[in-house]
Amino acid sequence: MKKILLSAALLSGAMMFAGGFRVSLQGVKQLAQAHTSAHAEDASVAFFNPAGMSFIPAKFSIVAGGFGAKSIVKYQNLSTLESSKTDNPIGTPIYAAVAYKVVDQVSVGFSFSTPFGSTIEWPSDWAGREIVQRLELKSFYFQPMVSVKLAPWISFGGSYIYAKGTVNWDKAATKLNGEPLDASSTKGTLNLFDDQATGSGFGFGFYFQPDSKWDVSVAYRSPVDVKAKNGVVSFDINQSLYSTLGLDANGKDTFTATLPLVDEFTLGATYKITPRWQVSADFNYTGWERYNKLTLDFANAPIGNQADNTVLVSQKNFENTMTFRFGTQYRLSDMIVGRAGYYYDESPYNGANFQAETPSFNTNVFTAGLGFNFAKGFGLDVAGGLALPKAREFNNTFNGFSGQAKAKAYYFGLGLSYNVK
Numbered sequence: 001m002k003k004i005l006l007s008a009a010l011l012s013g014a015m016m017f018a019g020g021f022r023v024s025l026q027g028v029k030q031l032a033q034a035h036t037s038a039h040a041e042d043a044s045v046a047f048f049n050p051a052g053m054s055f056i057p058a059k060f061s062i063v064a065g066g067f068g069a070k071s072i073v074k075y076q077n078l079s080t081l082e083s084s085k086t087d088n089p090i091g092t093p094i095y096a097a098v099a100y101k102v103v104d105q106v107s108v109g110f111s112f113s114t115p116f117g118s119t120i121e122w123p124s125d126w127a128g129r130e131i132v133q134r135l136e137l138k139s140f141y142f143q144p145m146v147s148v149k150l151a152p153w154i155s156f157g158g159s160y161i162y163a164k165g166t167v168n169w170d171k172a173a174t175k176l177n178g179e180p181l182d183a184s185s186t187k188g189t190l191n192l193f194d195d196q197a198t199g200s201g202f203g204f205g206f207y208f209q210p211d212s213k214w215d216v217s218v219a220y221r222s223p224v225d226v227k228a229k230n231g232v233v234s235f236d237i238n239q240s241l242y243s244t245l246g247l248d249a250n251g252k253d254t255f256t257a258t259l260p261l262v263d264e265f266t267l268g269a270t271y272k273i274t275p276r277w278q279v280s281a282d283f284n285y286t287g288w289e290r291y292n293k294l295t296l297d298f299a300n301a302p303i304g305n306q307a308d309n310t311v312l313v314s315q316k317n318f319e320n321t322m323t324f325r326f327g328t329q330y331r332l333s334d335m336i337v338g339r340a341g342y343y344y345d346e347s348p349y350n351g352a353n354f355q356a357e358t359p360s361f362n363t364n365v366f367t368a369g370l371g372f373n374f375a376k377g378f379g380l381d382v383a384g385g386l387a388l389p390k391a392r393e394f395n396n397t398f399n400g401f402s403g404q405a406k407a408k409a410y411y412f413g414l415g416l417s418y419n420v421k
């Protein structure tokens with residue numbers, strides 16, 4: 001039976017569902033300080049380290065916020081100088097968390113966040129259209145948690161993670177064994193969709209306040225295997241090819257896949273230089289090495305690259321990464337706090353494994369923000385960030401795609417908080 005020529009591209013699209021990169025937008029005041037974690041001021045610490053809830057200086061704390069994220073990626077063929085750039089919509093990650101001190105030694109809480117997700121949209125006729133035209137990813141983490149104070153200066157916390165995700169991906173599909181898919185237009189399209197993928201994991205950590213000047217956070221968030229059990233792949237091609245590909249009367253087939261989201265280890269510390277001024281630093285180690293390969297299993301479509309031609313496997317060769325973060329906060333008055341930060345984020349792959357649907361770069365990021373404390377426990381935080389990725393040349397022989405990529409990105413966020421002593 002004939003095999004459609006889209007193996008590499010299809011696996012690339014699924015890779016985006018698996019995250020492709022970590023979206024560090026889970027707290028507005030944290031973003032303003034380079035997304036550092038050792039800040040037990042309110043319930044926003046819950047995502048970063050559940051143990052931090054024990055040191056929130058309030059019996060009840062609730063926070064919520066959202067971000068706007070705008071990115072532009074440019075591609076150029078270094079031989080022909082042909083170029084394209086993305087027209088991505090503004091991404092809108094959101095978060096919310098609540099923490100309640102049941103007794104002095106025990107706190108419970110809940111965190112909702114979107115640690116993986118984005119939308120990338122390339123021109124429909126660009127050079128990499130066989131890899132991706134448009135890809136939209138949404139993922140949601142739901143984390144109930146508990147924290148126990150082991151001593152006045154140390155606490156332990158743990159959380160259960162329930163993850164849910166949605167992916168919607170479009171790409172061009174042009175040939176079947178060298179022949180046009182659509183006899184009239186010589187081209188077709190393919191859509192990969194799933195909105196029921198789920199998985200689970202856990203998180204735990206220790207939080208320390210050895211004296212009035214130091215906060216130290218040590219936390220681990222486990223990998224999550226998100227399982228798509230009934231995804232749908234739709235082919236917009238000549239109907240005469242439906243039976244060849246084992247599609248139904250609507251040009252569709254189903255697939256299953258296990259899509260790994262990465263684990264993360266974080267070590268963070270905050271030091272209060274004066275009662276008004278503090279500095280923070282974080283080290284993140286992220287387990288991208290889990291992406292050594294990815295497998296899609298189709299019900300009928302013979303578009304695989306294994307002995308069973310409905311099974312499609314792609315080697316990814318991702319590598320673990322490190323991120324270094326530095327932030328500071330200065331209390332300008334009893335009402336206003338100023339914040340700033342910088343971090344360096346490594347790309348999880350080299351030029352031989354570059355992914356057009358999840359373009360990643362070694363990146364310098366600068367952040368800043370303000371916090372406003374109002375009467376009766378209400379607070380408002382604003383933050384912004386500028387990402388300056390380093391341009392890179394690449395040659396992905398698996399996808400048959402090479403060139404140069406450049407990018408830039410902007411972030412802004414607004415958060416609200418309410419604390420009851």
